[in-house]
Amino acid sequence: IVASSPDHLHKRLQTLIGVVAKAAPAGDYSFRTPDRRVMLTVGAKAPRIGFLFPGQGSQRLNMARVLVERFDWARQLVEKADGWLEEVGAQPVSTFMFRETDPDLSGDQQKEWMRALTQTEVAQPAICLASLLWLRFMEHLGVKPTAVAGHSLGELTAFHAAGALDEKTVLQLAGLRGKLMAEVPVEGSMASLVCGLDEARDLIERIDGYVVIANINSPTQTVVSGDSAAVAATVELATKNGIPARDLPVSAAFHSAHFNQTVAALRDAPVLRGTAAPENARLYSTMTGGVLEGDVDLADHFGGQVVQSVNFHAVAQLANVECDVLLEVGPGAVLSGLSNETAGIDGTSCLPVESKAGRDRNLNTALGHLFTHGAELNLE
Numbered sequence: 001i002v003a004s005s006p007d008h009l010h011k012r013l014q015t016l017i018g019v020v021a022k023a024a025p026a027g028d029y030s031f032r033t034p035d036r037r038v039m040l041t042v043g044a045k046a047p048r049i050g051f052l053f054p055g056q057g058s059q060r061l062n063m064a065r066v067l068v069e070r071f072d073w074a075r076q077l078v079e080k081a082d083g084w085l086e087e088v089g090a091q092p093v094s095t096f097m098f099r100e101t102d103p104d105l106s107g108d109q110q111k112e113w114m115r116a117l118t119q120t121e122v123a124q125p126a127i128c129l130a131s132l133l134w135l136r137f138m139e140h141l142g143v144k145p146t147a148v149a150g151h152s153l154g155e156l157t158a159f160h161a162a163g164a165l166d167e168k169t170v171l172q173l174a175g176l177r178g179k180l181m182a183e184v185p186v187e188g189s190m191a192s193l194v195c196g197l198d199e200a201r202d203l204i205e206r207i208d209g210y211v212v213i214a215n216i217n218s219p220t221q222t223v224v225s226g227d228s229a230a231v232a233a234t235v236e237l238a239t240k241n242g243i244p245a246r247d248l249p250v251s252a253a254f255h256s257a258h259f260n261q262t263v264a265a266l267r268d269a270p271v272l273r274g275t276a277a278p279e280n281a282r283l284y285s286t287m288t289g290g291v292l293e294g295d296v297d298l299a300d301h302f303g304g305q306v307v308q309s310v311n312f313h314a315v316a317q318l319a320n321v322e323c324d325v326l327l328e329v330g331p332g333a334v335l336s337g338l339s340n341e342t343a344g345i346d347g348t349s350c351l352p353v354e355s356k357a358g359r360d361r362n363l364n365t366a367l368g369h370l371f372t373h374g375a376e377l378n379l380e
Contacts, residue, residue: 002037002364012038032372036351036365044374050323051138051145051161051281052339052350053131053154055310056254058332059123061099061113062357064130067137068098074133077167081129084168088271090175093126101358120251124153124178125171131157131330132167134353138329142378143370147323149284149315151335152215152255153177155305161329163279164296172271173302180262181252181306188253189228190214191235194244197222197313203241207233214255215310218338225253259306267303274298282322289314316342319350325373326350327366331357 001016003009015038019031028043067074082092096117117123135157150158156174159165165173193200197213200222204211209230215223224234231253238245252258266272275295283292287304289311312335319326320343328336333355340350351366371377 001039002361002368004361008037016040030372032369036349036369039368039372041372041374044372047324047370047373047375048146048322049143049370049375050147050149050319050326050348051135051158051329052319052326052335053135053148053150053157053161054127054328054330054332054335055151055153055155056120056123056127057248057250058330058334059117059127059130060331060354060357061097061110061117062101063097063126063331063354064133065098065357066354066360067133071137073136073140077133077136078129080168081125081132081171084171085125085175088172088176090125090172090179091122093122093129096122097126097130118249120182121175121178124181125174127153127331128157128170128174132160132170134329135161138327140378141367142376143327145281147282147284147319149286149319151286151312152305152310154330154335155286156302157330158283159276159278162281162283164276164283165298169271173269176269176271177262177266177302177306180265181254181259184252184258184262186253186258187228188226188256188258189231190223190225190248190250190253191231192246192248193222193224193234193238194220195222195238196220199243200224203234203237203243206237209233210257212256213309214253216313217310218313218316218341220341221338223248225256226258227253255307255309257307262306263303266306267299269299272298272302284315284318286310286312286315290318312338313342320348323348325370325375327370328352330354333362 001012023029031040078094082094099113148158148161156170160170197216207230209227211224211226211230211234214225235245275297277295285292287308316339333352336350336352351369352362353366355362
């Protein structure tokens, strides 16, 4: 039971007592309220657990701060991360991530801090650091994934979770990636369309100018990217055809040919020399929409990743078949929403660990969900 007050606890205990009273006396049994605040299982077996790592846009002020305030290992990782970033000429990110929490602070101050954190060169390593902190916490709890994936930027952390990259490489690559992507001189934009891939393709084929599919996120969400005028025309055409569409608050046309120069720079980066292979878990790639096996050429993969479209929908479909529980390991709840939409009511549930910074409800609900699925947790 997850409760925020004694009154809530009492009411949920009554709910659970009623469920137990009606349950069959023997055999496997499972009950969960829709909000997963009350969960009960009998006869659960160890689940196949999948981790999903969020990409750019999921940044939050004070993300993962609850871990840094509580654990020495978390503070030490943050200190190391700042030093690793400086080694490759990137900015330390801890001062952008962790800000005052006084509720009397003005909204303007909060917006200014958020704008600073949202800069591409800051957001990318900051999100990876937050995800690494939550991943470490899961390791301390003894939660081991059988499969991992990340949305675009999140794929860096997924490689680490699969045993293919170490933490230092992930953060230095994120810092370098963010710095290079922030320097793109071509003006561009992105838009989200509430429609499937086929409808989105039909729209952009009718547009003069450069616009491409950037993200295939779910059965009803596709993101387009390209020249600002062409993207604006796509939004206008979508709206005329009854398809809700909105511009995204981004600084450039990510996952488009606007980043061709970035590809070359990344492929020459020393941090991406050689190959790596997943060792600890199945590694799904949102670039290929499938499983990566064997040695992966790091320069080719992470170089090409910045211009190729992201097929999260295909990965979510795979995870729904091959996993019993999914966790969004990092800030926000974007991937949980997309994954749950893909899976449907009876599919594999994905839960966030920190949709809003500083709240433990998500984490406690996720841990309860794991426990009632039969996962062994090292709660000590």
